Amino acid sequence: MPLSPAQRFRTLRAELDDELRSCGRARGSVRILGVSKKQSPEAILDAVRGGLDAVGENYVQEAKAKFEALDAGSDALPFEKHYIGHIQTNKAKAIASLFDVVQSVDRIEAAAALDSAAQKAGKVLRVLVQLNISPAERFGMDPAAAERVAEAIRAMPGLCLDGVMAIGPVTEDRGEIFRAFETAAKTFAVIGGKTLSIGMSGDWREAVRAGSTMVRIGTALFGERVPGR
């Protein structure tokens, strides 16, 4: 029998707290975002029952269908909803209404579209700016440009800037991964906020050592993704 998402969540929580202790940080000071793209609502529900309190999705239509199914269940448990996919400005309205937090703001136009949609929906959307710290990554802004974008976001009444998100480089060189995360941490220190969202299934230890406050974990929680879902 493969381990359930709830079992994997508890194991990961314990491993994270061990890593935190070994670098002198408080247990629980890194939050787990369960990344559930291409995973079933049942798998998400299992993880949430096991203690997961924040879920990340990359695709608007897929997220909408799953959140509706989960919220409609008689045994529904609350969890925070994070959008981590690329922002198309024509989807801003759907993103602003479906999600509590948007981690993938990578340009002013995306921020402006979300701001306008959030204001129309009468809510304040928490956002992170997405940095590009990896040559292979298509999206995210240059860390040097992030401060200016952060300032612009701070002036937008529909948005609340809460920090920085970045995707680590795809490499076996653990030092290179750590240094890229340090770049994200330095930019986070300048921009401010409470959330430094760095670290995924394959590189969360480096991220924790660089100061992550949120790791985004897909396969290590839910197993391999189901193609085509």
Ligand SMILES: *Cc1c(COP(=O)(O)O)cnc(C)c1O
């Ligand atoms: C898919 C995805 C993750 C999770 O990746 P895993 O390697 O499965 O943990 C994290 N962050 C983003 C932005 C993603 O698209």
